[in-house]
Amino acid sequence: MRFEHFALNVPDVRAAAAWYGAHLGLVVVRARTEAPYTHFLADDSGRVFLEIYSNPADPLPDYTLQHPLRVHFAFAVTDAQAEQRRLEQAGARLVVAEESADGSRLIMLRDPWGVPVQLCQRAVPF
Numbered sequence: 155m156r157f158e159h160f161a162l163n164v165p166d167v168r169a170a171a172a173w174y175g176a177h178l179g180l181v182v183v184r185a186r187t188e189a190p191y192t193h194f195l196a197d198d199s200g201r202v203f204l205e206i207y208s209n210p211a212d213p214l215p216d217y218t219l220q221h222p223l224r225v226h227f228a229f230a231v232t233d234a235q236a237e238q239r240r241l242e243q244a245g246a247r248l249v250v251a252e253e254s255a256d257g258s259r260l261i262m263l264r265d266p267w268g269v270p271v272q273l274c275q276r277a278v279p280f
Contacts, residue, residue, distance in 0.1 A: 159194065159203035160227065163215065165267055167191040167208045173266060177244045178229060180204065197229075218268035222249055226262065226270035234259040234275035246271065 164170045171193045174180040180195035183203070190209040196202065204227060208214075217225075231237045234251075238261045242248065249262040249270065257277035265271050 157202075159205045161205035161207070162225075162269060163209055163212060164206045164269065165208060165214055167193055167206050170206055170265070170267060170269075171195060173244070174204070174206075177241055177246075178271070216268070217270065218264065220270075222262045222264070222270035222272070226272050228272035228274050230279065231273050231275050234261045234273040237261075237273050238263065241271070241273075 171182055174195055182193050183196045184194040186192045190207040192207040195204045245266040246263040251261045253259050259275040261273040263271050
């Protein structure tokens, strides 16, 4: 078995896809132009995918009310603080910044729609 994608129901797929592309480096690899406007976004490896859609069949989660440990997606970065500043200028909001005993830095943000996004600057990369 191989991991294919992780999916989120979001309020504005097209705006989220544009923001994730401009600020997280994700690329739209497949998109529907009709409801539920499903978009598949790939990271720069081309093998990890995020699916976002707006489907009223299930109530849209209020991500701002959910603890980021319930659900978040994470990006490996080399300078977490610089990325934090850049993303905050683009509309993200800081939740918490932590440094582990091994020297790793983990920064949890919320995108403009409240979805938790984590920046992982690991002392020993995976």
